[in-house]
Amino acid sequence: MNGNPVSEVFKIDCKEFMKSFKDNQFDLCIADPWYGIGMTKNDTTGFAAKRFRVTAGINDEAPDRETFEEIRRISKNQIIWGGNYFLDYLGNCRAPIIWDKGTGANYFADGEMAWTSFKTGCLRIIHHQWCGCFKDSERNDPVIHPCQKPIFVYKWLLEKHAKKGMTIYDPFLGSGSSRIAAWDLGYDFYATEIDPVHFENEENRFYQYRNSQLFAQDELLECQKSLEFRETLGAVKE
Numbered sequence: 001m002n003g004n005p006v007s008e009v010f011k012i013d014c015k016e017f018m019k020s021f022k023d024n025q026f027d028l029c030i031a032d033p034w035y036g037i038g039m040t041k042n043d044t045t046g047f048a049a050k051r052f053r054v055t056a057g058i059n060d061e062a063p064d065r066e067t068f069e070e071i072r073r074i075s076k077n078q079i080i081w082g083g084n085y086f087l088d089y090l091g092n093c094r095a096p097i098i099w100d101k102g103t104g105a106n107y108f109a110d111g112e113m114a115w116t117s118f119k120t121g122c123l124r125i126i127h128h129q130w131c132g133c134f135k136d137s138e139r140n141d142p143v144i145h146p147c148q149k150p151i152f153v154y155k156w157l158l159e160k161h162a163k164k165g166m167t168i169y170d171p172f173l174g175s176g177s178s179r180i181a182a183w184d185l186g187y188d189f190y191a192t193e194i195d196p197v198h199f200e201n202e203e204n205r206f207y208q209y210r211n212s213q214l215f216a217q218d219e220l221l222e223c224q225k226s227l228e229f230r231e232t233l234g235a236v237k238e
């Protein structure tokens with residue numbers, strides 16, 4: 001890879017954004033729309049509702065048929081979280097993905113299902129615990145979105161379903177976990193997020209992450225340079 005990948009997010013309705021793109025513009029669309037089950041609007045008891053409903057997530061309506069048609073027009077393949085809610089629009093699925101969240105015996109869903117457009121392959125399951133403070137990753141990181149998925153799960157999706165050089169689009173970005181995964185794995189990435197609060201939080205999260213990565217890279221380079229320099233002076237010998 002030459003340099004860093006493209007990583008661009010637009011604060012805009014994905015439907016508007018997609019109009020400007022030709023058919024199959026993106027190689028893979030990974031989408032996680034609101035499912036329209038009223039999580040942020042009607043649920044007044046859950047953690048996410050309490051924590052986020054006053055700041056964001058006012059509109060949690062599911063996308064319409066036209067939005068899905070656009071998603072399928074502008075991308076060669078699609079992975080759509082919560083696809084089980086949209087089977088009328090999406091049709092049959094040969095290779096669904098199940099994310100087992102390891103939530104245990106309680107009222108939380110055991111996991112989530114993603115619909116995929118892949119014509120080969122079969123059902124795959126990823127096990128990655130994600131339930132309150134019981135998490136297999138990002139244990140000490142702040143949660144900035146009511147539907148935040150782990151970066152780990154997005155990396156797994158990309159490793160299994162994308163190839164180097166592909167361009168990825170996420171229409172419903174949320175916390176930006178997909179963006180960080182794509183960045184780390186070197187994929188060019190575009191996304192849209194309509195909610196200004198989520199957009200701002202995601203931007204802060206991404207740039208903090210990216211800067212810490214770049215800073216670490218710079219530090220490493222400096223160390224290497226300094227070591228090489230000392231070696232040329234004969235200061236460091238095996």
Ligand SMILES: C[S@@+](CC[C@H](N)C(=O)[O-])C[C@H]1O[C@@H](n2cnc3c(N)ncnc32)[C@H](O)[C@@H]1O
Nearest residue numbers: 013014032033147148149172174175193194195
């Ligand atoms: C289920 S959340 C995505 C969560 C994300 N996967 C994560 O890991 O954080 C859906 C997001 O899509 C955004 N959204 C909803 N409708 C949209 C639209 N028409 N265009 C762009 N973004 C939209 C919402 O504001 C919300 O942040």
